[in-house]
Amino acid sequence: MRTSWTDTILIEKYLHGGLDPLARQVFKARMLQSPRLRLRLYFQKKAYTLVKLYHRKKLKEEMEVLHQQLVNDPAKSGFQQSILRIFQ
Numbered sequence: 149m150r151t152s153w154t155d156t157i158l159i160e161k162y163l164h165g166g167l168d169p170l171a172r173q174v175f176k177a178r179m180l181q182s183p184r185l186r187l188r189l190y191f192q193k194k195a196y197t198l199v200k201l202y203h204r205k206k207l208k209e210e211m212e213v214l215h216q217q218l219v220n221d222p223a224k225s226g227f228q229q230s231i232l233r234i235f236q
Contacts, residue, residue, distance in 0.1 A: 155185060159192050 161167045162175050179186050218224050
C-alpha cells in the first residue's frame with residue numbers, strides 16, 4: 149500500500165486543524181468513502197501517539213538523571229538543605 153503524498157499532506161492538515169471548513173468537510177466525505185484513507189488517518193494518529201509517549205519517556209529519564217545529580221552531589225548540599233527547609 150503506497151500512500152499518496154497529497155493524502156499525507158491532507159491528513160497532516162486535518163490532524164493539526166490546518167484545513168478550512170469546506171476542505172475539512174470534503175476530507176471527511178472522502179474518509180466515509182475510502183477505507184484506505186481512514187486506515188492511513190488511524191496509523192498517522194498512532195504514530196503521533198507513539199512519538200509523544202517516546203518523548204515523554206525520554207523527558208522523564210532526563211529529569212530523573214537531573215534529580216539524582218541534585219540529590220547525590222555533595223557540591224549541591226546547599227540546594228539540598230534549602231529544599232528540605234521548604235518542607236519542614
